[in-house]
Amino acid sequence: MGYAAGQLPEAFSLVVATHVSLCDECRAQLASFDAVGGALIEETDEIAMAEGALAASLARIETLDRKSQPAPRRSAGVFPAPLAEYVGGDLSAVRWRRVGGGVRQAILPTGKDATARLLYIPAGTAVPDHGHRGLELTLVLQGAFSDETDRFGRGDVEIADEDLEHTPVAMAGQDCICLAATDAPLKFRGLIPRLAQPLLRI
Amino acid sequence: MLDASRSAMTDQDFRPYLSGVAAGSVSRHKGNRSLVVVQEETDWAGLLMKVRDHQDKAAFAALFRHFAPRVKAFLMKSGAGASLAEECAQDVMATLWQKAHLFDPARASVSTWVYTIARNRRIDALRRARRAEPEDLDWGPEPEPDQAEALEAQQETERLGQALASLPLPQRTLIERAFYGDLSHSEIAAETGLPLGTIKSRIRLALDKLRQRMS
Known part of the structure; x- marks a missing residue:
């Protein structure tokens, strides 16, 4: 609903828009929130x-008409259109940085x-055990990961808050790529990830 | 209700007919249908299809008279000054024309669509932040939309409006603030002095009630 009302931080909006591109149920729910907005306008x-x-609006249209009509936005790659627009392309356009343990990230x-980052977790690899100071949304784009709560595949979103401490592990078979947004730094339990945190901006 | 013969009317012909609705006064043209009937029967989706297929300026003018003042009011409630709201409302209406080919009357009413365009314009103008939009569906709008579905989408917006109007005032106010006010839940909390948890549960309660009344 915050998304429909246009109030989410940009990073969360990106996760919602990307998820909605992959999930028809949430698209329908979003449409019902938008309809509340429509009724309020009415x-x-x-x-x-x-x-x-x-007359001024019609004059504006004259200038618009000369430009091409906007085409529907759709993507055939791993990244749905809203994410591809942020990255400037699909998977191959991402500029990854190593963060240790084979895990790579790219901050958008x-x-x-709030911050949004892409995470690349090699199949079978674990992300260090961590808790959350605020809200973290993690959307799976490729492969799958599991943690203490559930298994998450392409299109699934895990919503983590202060109450969840977890160790996500990428499932075997395919490297896992996620889009994660947080509004506060994570709380790592291990000393080394804690020391590395400010450098990696996580 | 605005059939082919009506769409041939000139810009001027629309003026007395729709400006009465805009001004909320029926007294100036007694003998016409009542205000409520005029509003409910106007086929906004049909007018938008005329804009899409025939670049029909009279149809656009009718949409403009109905929606532009509402968009302007929405933007001003969201904190825009009068001149910014005026300019953005003109922009929103121009976008309505430009994107008419992407509108699917079976999925949303024109009011809902106008709301989404206006909201995005507001974010651009007031927050200067980007807002990611979901990708468009694989299937685009049908070239010949199903009249019944389109009518249903519009009626749903009307029913939703009635349901909103019948909500208890505190709940209705919160929904309006959340959608119009450009305020986050915590900003509403600061302004009303209510605890954040109360605001969230009231908004959820209000939305649940709306859902019940719609089913």
Whole structure:
């Protein structure tokens, strides 16, 4: 609902939009929230437009019409369109950085109130045991991971908050690629990941 | 209700007919249908299809008179000044024309679609942050939309409006603040002095009630 009302930090919006691109059920739910917005628009008091506003809008359309009509946005790759727009391409366009243990990450450019990163976890590898200070959304794009709570495959989102401490492990068979957004730094239990945290911005 | 013969009317012809709705006054043209009937029967999706297929300026003018003042009000409630809201509302209406070929009347009413365009424009204008949008569905809008489905989408918005109107005032106010106010739940908490948990549960309760009344 926060997404429908346009209030989420940019990084969370990116996860929601990417997930909705993969999940018809959530797309339908989002449509029902948007419909509340539509009903509010219908109910609202009006504020008169300026004199000549219609003519001005039509003039704007004249200039728009000369440009090409926007095409539907769709992606055939691993990344759905909203994510591909942030990365500037599909998987091959990602500039990975090693964070240790074979795990790689790429931080995406979003607003400061939350951060979004892509994670690459080789099949069978574990991410160090950690807890959360705020909200963490993790969306699986390729492969799968499991932790103490469940198994997550492509399109699934794990929602983690202060109450969850987990050790996600990429399932065997395929390297796991995730999109994760957090609004606060993670809490690692191990000393080495804790020391490395400020350097890696996690 | 605006059939082919009506769409041939000039820009001027639309003015008395729809501006009465806009002003909320029926007294100036007694003998016309009542305000409520006019609103419910106007086939906004049909008008938008005329814009899409025939670049019909009269149909666009009718959409503009109905939606632009509402979009402007929405943007001003969200904290935009009058001149920014005016400009953005014109933009939103231009986008409505430009993206008419992507509108699927079976999936959403025109009001819902206008809301999503206006919300995104508001985010661009007020927050200057990007907002990722879900990818478009594999199947685009049907070239010949199913009239019954389109009508249903519009009626659903109307029923939702009635359900909203019948909510207890505190719940209705919170939903409006959340959608209009550009306020996060914690900002609403700071402003109303209510605890965050209360706000979240009231919003959830209000949405549940809406869902019940819709089914």
